Amino acid sequence: MAEDYYKTLGVSKNASQADIQKAYRTLARKHHPDMNPNDKSAKKKFQQVQAAFDVLNNPEKREMYDRYGSSFETMGAGGPPPPGGGPQQWTWTSGGPGGGFSAEDIDLNEVLGERFGQDMPGGLGDLFGQFHRAAGKSRKSAAPRRGVDLNHELEIPFQTAVLGGEVQLIVERPSGKSEKLAVKIPAGIDEGKKIRIRGQGGPAPGRNGTPGDILITIHVAPHPCFQRHGNNLTVRVPVTLAEAVGGTKLDLPTPKGTVTLRVPPGASGGTKLRVKGHGVAPKNGTPGDLLAEIQILLPKQLSDADRQAICKIAEPYPQTPRKDLRW
Numbered sequence: 001m002a003e004d005y006y007k008t009l010g011v012s013k014n015a016s017q018a019d020i021q022k023a024y025r026t027l028a029r030k031h032h033p034d035m036n037p038n039d040k041s042a043k044k045k046f047q048q049v050q051a052a053f054d055v056l057n058n059p060e061k062r063e064m065y066d067r068y069g070s071s072f073e074t075m076g077a078g079g080p081p082p083p084g085g086g087p088q089q090w091t092w093t094s095g096g097p098g099g100g101f102s103a104e105d106i107d108l109n110e111v112l113g114e115r116f117g118q119d120m121p122g123g124l125g126d127l128f129g130q131f132h133r134a135a136g137k138s139r140k141s142a143a144p145r146r147g148v149d150l151n152h153e154l155e156i157p158f159q160t161a162v163l164g165g166e167v168q169l170i171v172e173r174p175s176g177k178s179e180k181l182a183v184k185i186p187a188g189i190d191e192g193k194k195i196r197i198r199g200q201g202g203p204a205p206g207r208n209g210t211p212g213d214i215l216i217t218i219h220v221a222p223h224p225c226f227q228r229h230g231n232n233l234t235v236r237v238p239v240t241l242a243e244a245v246g247g248t249k250l251d252l253p254t255p256k257g258t259v260t261l262r263v264p265p266g267a268s269g270g271t272k273l274r275v276k277g278h279g280v281a282p283k284n285g286t287p288g289d290l291l292a293e294i295q296i297l298l299p300k301q302l303s304d305a306d307r308q309a310i311c312k313i314a315e316p317y318p319q320t321p322r323k324d325l326r327w
Contacts (some may be wrong), residue, residue: 003070005052013066014059017057025153025219026052033178034170047172057151124186147212154183154216162233162255169216169243173201183216188231190203191220231280231288234272236295239263244283244296254278254290261292269296 006013008021027049029035036042055061128289155165164187181200189195194215201212220228226235237252247265252259256278263273271294279288302310 003052004047005056005065007068008048008052009056009058015056017059020053020056021153021217024049024057025155028053028153029155032170043178047176050172054150081254127270144208144210145205147204148208149212150201150214152214152216153219154222155219156185156189158226158228159223159255160185161191161218161220162228163187164189164281164283169197169214171214183215186283187278188285189218189220190228193219228280231282231285232291233279233288234291234293236291237263238274238295238297239267241296241298244268244294252290252292255281263294267294269294 006015009015009020009027011019011023013229015023028046031042031045031049033043053193055065093244098268121233150171152169152171154167154169160167165184165185167185169181173179181197183195183197185195186259194217197214197216199211200214203212204210226233233255235252237250239248239250243263244267245265247267249262250261250263252261252275254275259275259278261273261275273292273294275290275292277287299306
């Protein structure tokens with residue numbers, strides 16, 4: 001039975017592009033062979049998910065699939081796909097691989113017969129020969145065609161997005177073989193940016209063509225402590241009540257290594273201390289800053305005497321901390 005790509009990704013037929021991409025990311029992580037080393041069926045499931053995504057993530061292929069089903073490549077092309085073809089391999093267009101025919105695809109000697117052409121009165125055999133030679137010349141002079149681009153989604157750690165590095169991408173080829181590609185991540189790459197790996201996409205349709213590329217959409221995993229805002233980073237730094245009142249010096253981890261952060265005496269919760277140049281440093285751009293937000297932690301167990309003592313200390317210093325709080 002023909003495979004239902006929508007069912008494979010677990011989405012409805014009217015699913016948006018964002019829904020399809022979200023479903024793909026979830027299933028790709030779930031069935032990735034590296035994540036399931038003891039599951040022999042994981043590789044097959046991963047390939048099915050990849051094949052479904054390659055079709056439904058492409059608006060033109062999706063429209064043809066909705067119209068003709070899983071045989072859309074044959075229906076849209078007017079002929080069967082080339083050997084080894086598949087959703088990742090070819091784009092079916094008129095005049096492309098399997099896409100109809102033209103004069104240069106027809107051998108007139110095979111259709112009419114060499115002898116039939118020679119026996120025709122009025123020199124028609126020579127006319128057919130000229131036509132055949134012109135077709136061959138057109139075929140030789142045809143511009144090389146390029147293979148299709150393949151789209152992939154890749155989630156990288158927060159630290160790798162900030163500092164750059166190298167990650168491994170597993171590409172499932174139509175032959176069924178998995179291939180690992182090293183992907184260089186530039187420092188400072190942001191969510192949704194694309195990386196192009198040239199020459200690793202679909203193979204060229206002809207002998208003189210060039211392979212397509214792989215286009216990777218980057219997704220950045222969240223960090224448990226740090227957040228990114230442009231090229232600036234923010235981090236919440238817990239301090240004790242005594243440290244906030246009396247001031248302190250503490251070690252603060254940053255992308256460039258550990259630095260000493262001075263917390264001034266009387267620092268309130270929410271105070272932001274700036275560490276210049278220790279944010280995101282893109283390859284071609286100005287480095288951002290690191291903003292350390294003070295977070296005061298009270299002791300979990302205070303006695304009634306302690307609470308009364310703290311309130312007694314605060315009495316000579318009346319405050320209106322919520323005067324600007326409004327809807």
